Amino acid sequence: MKLTVLTSYEALSKHAATLVAAQIHAKPGSVLGLATGSTPVGLYAHLAAMHKSGALSLAGVTTFNLDEYEGLTAEHSQSYQAFMQQHLFGHVDLAPEKTHFPVGELVSTAYDDAIRQAGGIDLQILGIGGNGHIGFNEPGSSFDSRTRAVNLAARTIQDNSRFFAQASEVPHRAVTMGIATIMEARRILLMASGKQKAGAVAHALEGPVHERLPASILQRHSDVHVLIDEDAAAALKHL
Ligand code: GLP
Numbered sequence: 001m002k003l004t005v006l007t008s009y010e011a012l013s014k015h016a017a018t019l020v021a022a023q024i025h026a027k028p029g030s031v032l033g034l035a036t037g038s039t040p041v042g043l044y045a046h047l048a049a050m051h052k053s054g055a056l057s058l059a060g061v062t063t064f065n066l067d068e069y070e071g072l073t074a075e076h077s078q079s080y081q082a083f084m085q086q087h088l089f090g091h092v093d094l095a096p097e098k099t100h101f102p103v104g105e106l107v108s109t110a111y112d113d114a115i116r117q118a119g120g121i122d123l124q125i126l127g128i129g130g131n132g133h134i135g136f137n138e139p140g141s142s143f144d145s146r147t148r149a150v151n152l153a154a155r156t157i158q159d160n161s162r163f164f165a166q167a168s169e170v171p172h173r174a175v176t177m178g179i180a181t182i183m184e185a186r187r188i189l190l191m192a193s194g195k196q197k198a199g200a201v202a203h204a205l206e207g208p209v210h211e212r213l214p215a216s217i218l219q220r221h222s223d224v225h226v227l228i229d230e231d232a233a234a235a236l237k238h239l
Contacts, residue, residue, distance in 0.1 A: 001205065001218065002225045005233045009193045012229050013042025016125075016191055019225065020047060021056050023123045023187070028060040031115070033124030033182070034088075035066050035135075036080040039191050040125055041087055048091035062098040062118050064111070066126070066135040067176040070149055073103075078163050102147050102175040111147035112181050124185035128192050131155050132200045132213035136176035139212045145178030179217055188224045190215070192232040201228055202235035 006012040020043065024030050034040075050056035065080055074081035081101055089099060102111045115121060126134050131153055137145060138153040152160075152172055161170045182188070192201050204215035205226065218224050233239065 016043040017046030030122045031062045033121040035125045035127045036083045037127045039127040044088040051092045058092045058094045064100045068101045069171040070173040107175045121185035124188045126190045132215045136174040137214045190226045192228045195231045197232040198235040
């Protein structure tokens, strides 16, 4: 694993955007795996700004998002489809038919088949949940898991309630790429920011590789770049 600790969220977002842009420049037809949540918002803003300035085109890029809440359509403001439209897709030249979510006919291993047919993911962007989840692969998810419908952990439902008007509106289920699906990406960029992620980051990078901390599997991937800010790095012992 390669680890880069940045001084701030802004520096983290800018660095991540440089890496993603370099991937697209090296291979304009790149297949990207995309994450949602607050962590990649700054990254997407930088990519949108690069596009606006004429420095980056995503016209050849294909995307596969990690996950989506079960039952939320693109019209729902808190769906991940709406999130991507708001933060990235609405600002760049990505072709809508080249963007994919695990919804409709792609709610299970059909999603993995579609990823393979597209040539496999070149670069997967990942956040990490406070409980160590990746995508919506909650603690206890099998390392062999594929794209499937899952129940969300109580902590995840609570963490995500900040985006919904009422706690009762927060979905309890989602469809997520599996851990084996994620591990097939050629390169992975794991991003984390803030003190609330410090414990999960330390367990993922320095703890035992175990299904109770899904992100720990990344220690077994051959090309992972971890980009975190100083707060998220606070619990690491071996910096
Ligand atoms: C959600 C998403 C994950 C994301 C995580 C962290 O549950 N399904 O893909 O990495 O939350 O989110 P945030 O970046 O908002 O902390």
